[in-house]
Amino acid sequence: xxxxxxxxxxxxxxxxxxxxxxxxxxxxxxxxxxxxxxxxxxxxxxxxxxxxxxxxxxxxxxxxxxxxxxxxxxxxxxxxxxxxxxxxxxxxxxxxxxxxxxxxxxxxxxxxxxxxxxxxxxxxxxxxxxxxxxxxxxxxxxxxxxxxxxxxxxxxxxxxxxxxxxxxxxxxxxxxxxxxxxxxxxxxxxxxxxxxxxxxxxxxxxxxxxxxxxxxxxxxxxxxxxxxxxxxxxxxxxxxxxxxxxxxxxxxxxxx
DNA sequence: ATGGTTGTTGGACAA
Numbered sequence: 001x002x003x004x005x006x007x008x009x010x011x012x013x014x015x016x017x018x019x020x021x022x023x024x025x026x027x028x029x030x031x032x033x034x035x036x037x038x039x040x041x042x043x044x045x046x047x048x049x050x051x052x053x054x055x056x057x058x059x060x061x062x063x064x065x066x067x068x069x070x071x072x073x074x075x076x077x078x079x080x081x082x083x084x085x086x087x088x089x090x091x092x093x094x095x096x097x098x099x100x101x102x103x104x105x106x107x108x109x110x111x112x113x114x115x116x117x118x119x120x121x122x123x124x125x126x127x128x129x130x131x132x133x134x135x136x137x138x139x140x141x142x143x144x145x146x147x148x149x150x151x152x153x154x155x156x157x158x159x160x161x162x163x164x165x166x167x168x169x170x171x172x173x174x175x176x177x178x179x180x181x182x183x184x185x186x187x188x189x190x191x192x193x194x195x196x197x198x199x200x201x202x203x204x205x206x207x208x209x210x211x212x213x214x215x216x217x218x219x220x221x222x223x224x225x226x227x228x229x230x231x232x233x234x235x236x237x238x239x240x241x242x243x244x245x246x247x248x249x250x251x252x253x254x255x256x
Numbered sequence: 257a258t259g260g261t262t263g264t265t266g267g268a269c270a271a
Contacts, residue, residue: 009262009263009271012264013262034263034271061263061270062264108271204261205259205262
């Protein structure tokens with residue numbers, strides 16, 4: 001079972017790259033973030049032609065997540081519980097075989113001290129509540145997506161320069177640790193404990209890709225039942241080098 | 257250094 005997560009920064013702008021990658025890699029499940037459009041405009045027929053069904057939560061212009069699968073998906077949840085007034089399209093969760101899988105786009109939160117940062121922290125608190133609920137099911141749970149969190153200094157090219165950023169501020173990392181400590185595992189770091197320069201995002205600006213000034217902010221968090229089946233977790237850097245690339249590159253999880 | 261880039265959209269805003 002192969003599951004990929006990819007912040008594509010607009011599915012319309014990225015469609016050829018995503019379809020080429022999907023055809024070449026054939027994961028069982030593809031989790032997308034920042035599809036940037038209403039669900040009705042999602043190019044589901046293009047994915048269907050490759051044998052995939054698409055489940056999309058969208059909104060105009062911003063955010064947007066999708067759960068794309070070669071296998072049937074049941075029991076969809078299309079928002080993160082805990083705030084009925086939150087209209088951002090940032091969360092979708094469903095069951096594929098014996099797995100409970102979510103695609104999530106956690107708020108960026110910049111700048112620190114703003115309403116946006118308060119929203120980020122509140123969203124992380126809501127996510128923790130949902131993750132606690134999922135743990136109680138004692139099922140294999142896979143949460144994949146753009147967490148907009150740099151967990152540790154080795155996950156960023158210049159830690160000191162990011163201390164005032166909402167992706168790396170201590171309060172953000174504390175909230176991320178709370179997610180982990182409730183019983184989840186960061187799949188990439190579990191299998192690559194001391195690997196450095198393992199990034200999933202490089203800014204479009206200032207030659208960040210060419211200088212390898214990246215961040216590791218796209219993650220898979222696994223429940224204990226999923227960790228028992230963990231075989232590999234790799235970052236596929238190749239799509240970031242293409243013309244018209246997303247600023248993020250896919251992370252691919254393999255389970256037994 | 258108040259820049260630099262990309263996407264949506266058709267001027268800012270978000271990242």
